[in-house]
Amino acid sequence: MTLPQVRLSLPAGDEVSVALHGAHVLSWKTAEGRERLYLSPQALLDGKSPIRGGVPVCFPQFNQRVLGGRALPKHGFARVLPWAVRGQSGTAQLAQLRLALQDDAVTRAQWPHAFEALLDITLTPQALRIEFSVTNTDAVAWPFALALHSYLRVDDITQASLDGLGGQPYWDAVTHLHEPGHRQVQGPQALRFAAETDRVYAASPAPLTLSQQALPADDRALEPMMRISQSRGFSETVVWNPGAVLSASLADMPDDGFRHMLCVEAATIDTPVQLPPGQTWTASQTLMAL
Numbered sequence: 001m002t003l004p005q006v007r008l009s010l011p012a013g014d015e016v017s018v019a020l021h022g023a024h025v026l027s028w029k030t031a032e033g034r035e036r037l038y039l040s041p042q043a044l045l046d047g048k049s050p051i052r053g054g055v056p057v058c059f060p061q062f063n064q065r066v067l068g069g070r071a072l073p074k075h076g077f078a079r080v081l082p083w084a085v086r087g088q089s090g091t092a093q094l095a096q097l098r099l100a101l102q103d104d105a106v107t108r109a110q111w112p113h114a115f116e117a118l119l120d121i122t123l124t125p126q127a128l129r130i131e132f133s134v135t136n137t138d139a140v141a142w143p144f145a146l147a148l149h150s151y152l153r154v155d156d157i158t159q160a161s162l163d164g165l166g167g168q169p170y171w172d173a174v175t176h177l178h179e180p181g182h183r184q185v186q187g188p189q190a191l192r193f194a195a196e197t198d199r200v201y202a203a204s205p206a207p208l209t210l211s212q213q214a215l216p217a218d219d220r221a222l223e224p225m226m227r228i229s230q231s232r233g234f235s236e237t238v239v240w241n242p243g244a245v246l247s248a249s250l251a252d253m254p255d256d257g258f259r260h261m262l263c264v265e266a267a268t269i270d271t272p273v274q275l276p277p278g279q280t281w282t283a284s285q286t287l288m289a290l
């Protein structure tokens with residue numbers, strides 16, 4: 001099944017494809033034709049399921065940290081509902097798409113709040129910016145959590161490294177799953193990925209850099225490939241790679257899918273935002289290809 005999609009492009013060749021299902025960015029290619037996101041070849045594109053890869057929008061909860069004890073699905077409902085096109089515009093240097101999701105009977109059955117969420121996707125040469133904003137259209141304040149769960153493409157995760165989180169406290173969901181208050185502090189060295197990694201870091205004030213071993217393999221130099229930044233509204237950054245064992249257990253991912261992706265997620269998790277009526281909250285993640 002082909003999902004209804006919107007494609008943005010620039011004359012230089014940069015392009016992005018966005019499914020209306022979940023306001024889900026499926027693909028981002030820079031001008032030279034290089035795909036920058038990972039989309040699982042086994043992703044379920046049935047218009048109902050979450051999509052494995054691209055940029056899932058997780059709202060109004062993160063993972064299964066249920067807000068208010070309601071019956072929300074894992075990572076919330078925003079990634080499995082159809083969003084509406086609110087506008088599309090472009091110049092030679094910039095292409096933009098705005099998608100919208102509002103509360104309806106389906107969302108209110110899971111989460112009894114009135115809202116309007118917007119996702120603004122902006123493509124510029126070598127860069128993709130995703131901005132999420134949500135307005136409380138209700139009469140009372142409500143809490144929410146959020147993640148832009150970006151799957152970045154790497155050639156080989158064992159040769160990749162992520163720099164910029166040195167000194168930041170984090171919760172390790174692999175080693176301390178049942179102790180959500182546990183914190184460790186990242187050392188100065190860049191993160192490497194030899195096994196399952198699932199960590200929620202306090203956001204770094206500076207951008208992160210994703211690098212990989214330059215090819216050919218006997219060249220020891222690291223090639224910086226992406227700069228990842230997030231606006232101040234996001235208080236955390238999640239770093240996730242399922243590793244070989246979990247990857248093999250995910251039906252919508254090939255056994256070796258973990259090799260070709262690293263999720264670096266702009267998120268607000270630990271202290272849900274309490275949004276007063278009539279107020280709008282906005283935050284963005286920007287991916288800059290190097």
Ligand code: TA6
Binds near residue numbers: 263
């Ligand atoms: O962001 C990391 C995480 O919460 C992991 O714990 C892992 O479950 C991942 O998201 C993917 O979740 P999904 O529901 O898309 O399989």
